[in-house]
Amino acid sequence: MNAALEWDYSALAAHYERRAPYHPALIRMLRAQGAADAPAPAVDIGAGTGRFTRMLIAAGHPVDAVEPNAAMQVIGAQTVPEARWHSTRAEATGLRAGTYGIVSFASSFNVVAAEIALAEAERLLRPQGSLLLLFNHRDLDDPLQSAIESCIRRHVPDYNTGLRREDPAPQIATHPGFGPVIELQLPLLHRVSGGEFVEGFRAHATLIRQAGAALAAVLEDMSVLAPADQMIEVPFVTRAWMARKLG
Numbered sequence: 001m002n003a004a005l006e007w008d009y010s011a012l013a014a015h016y017e018r019r020a021p022y023h024p025a026l027i028r029m030l031r032a033q034g035a036a037d038a039p040a041p042a043v044d045i046g047a048g049t050g051r052f053t054r055m056l057i058a059a060g061h062p063v064d065a066v067e068p069n070a071a072m073q074v075i076g077a078q079t080v081p082e083a084r085w086h087s088t089r090a091e092a093t094g095l096r097a098g099t100y101g102i103v104s105f106a107s108s109f110n111v112v113a114a115e116i117a118l119a120e121a122e123r124l125l126r127p128q129g130s131l132l133l134l135f136n137h138r139d140l141d142d143p144l145q146s147a148i149e150s151c152i153r154r155h156v157p158d159y160n161t162g163l164r165r166e167d168p169a170p171q172i173a174t175h176p177g178f179g180p181v182i183e184l185q186l187p188l189l190h191r192v193s194g195g196e197f198v199e200g201f202r203a204h205a206t207l208i209r210q211a212g213a214a215l216a217a218v219l220e221d222m223s224v225l226a227p228a229d230q231m232i233e234v235p236f237v238t239r240a241w242m243a244r245k246l247g
Contacts, residue, residue, distance in 0.1 A: 009048070009205060013071035016049045017079075018200040020136050022106070023186035023238035027059045033182050035130040035242055040101025043124055045090045045117070046108020048072045050080035052134060057082050061102065066093050091116040097123045104132040110163035111205075114171050122177035127247035131178060132240060133168050136188070139235035144225065151221045152207065155214040162206045169241055178243040188236040195228030 009016070023029075031037055038060030044053045047065035049072055056063045057080060065083040067073040077085045088094045090105070090112040103121040105112070121131050138145050153159050169181040192200075198219055201207060211218055226232055 009069045009203075010071040012203040012205060012208070013049065013069065013075055015199060015202040016072065016075070017051075018196050019051070019203055020188065020190040020192075020200075020234065020236050022052060022055065022134060022136060023188045026134070026184075026186060026238055026240060027055055029184055029186065030130070030132065030240060030242055033184065033242060034244060035132065036101030036128075040126075040129075041099060042102035042104060043093065043095060043100050044083070044104050044106060045093065045121070046105055046111065047076055047083070047085075048106075048108070050076035050083065052104060052106035053080045053083050056102070056104070064093075064095055064100075066090065066095075091120055093120060093124065095124055098126055100124050101126055101129045102132060103129070104134065106132075106134040107136065107164070109133045109168055110135075110166075114168070115175075118172065118175045118178075122175070122245055125245040127245055129245045131172065131243045131245065133172070133242075134238065134240050135164055136236050136238050137165065139187075139237060142235045144232065145234070147225050148222060151225065152211075152218055154221070155218045156207075156211050159207070159210055164206060172241060172243050177246055179246055180243065182242045184238075184240040184242070186238040186240075188238055190234045190236055191231060192234060193228065194223070194226030194230045194232055197226050197232060197234060198222045198228070 042056045042061040043064045045066045047053045047067045053065045063083040066086045068089045103124050172181050
């Protein structure tokens with residue numbers, strides 16, 4: 001079975017917009033490292049509700065947004081109508097080969113079949129086009145975030161942060177179609193109410209899959225650490241990996 005089909009975001013879609021945004025300077029910093037400039041067309045694979053799609057559109061790129069989950073795509077098409085939305089998957093987008101200056105996986109590379117998705121990205125890109133892999137990671141050295149992690153592990157002792165916390169650079173580097181991998185780390189302080197912060201975990205698929213029936217207890221304990229009516233500052237790092245197609 002295609003790996004992407006194992007992750008069903010239908011119940012998470014309504015909460016997804018509560019997640020922290022990517023660093024606002026992300027695209028500018030990627031361009032400084034050689035990423036394709038506008039108006040090069042882009043494909044945002046696993047676009048979800050269009051969080052990175054919006055950034056690409058705002059930066060002047062025409063975007064094809066690939067999102068196989070219907071609930072996510074409905075929200076994405078409403079919030080980013082400027083993009084062309086497709087219900088295909090990362091491993092077989094059905095889009096035209098050699099067309100795009102950017103292929104991005106924004107918080108989605110952990111839920112695809114990596115080797116097949118990289119081959120599809122290479123097929124879609126123009127020569128010297130840019131492959132972008134993005135994740136937002138909470139800074140777990142922060143006292144509040146350390147306490148949040150302890151809360152999770154109290155109820156889910158074997159909790160595993162999964163592939164989204166692993167370095168994808170070795171996988172990219174082994175693909176013969178891409179050049180050297182460049183990594184960026186951009187610290188971001190996200191100011192949000194405790195209620196919004198806790199509700200954002202209802203879109204945290206890695207936690208939800210492992211917590212099961214314990215999720216309610218996890219969120220209740222988080223609410224003690226981050227009261228709903230209290231504003232908190234959550235430190236994130238937007239991490240990006242970029243490689244250019246050879247040729």
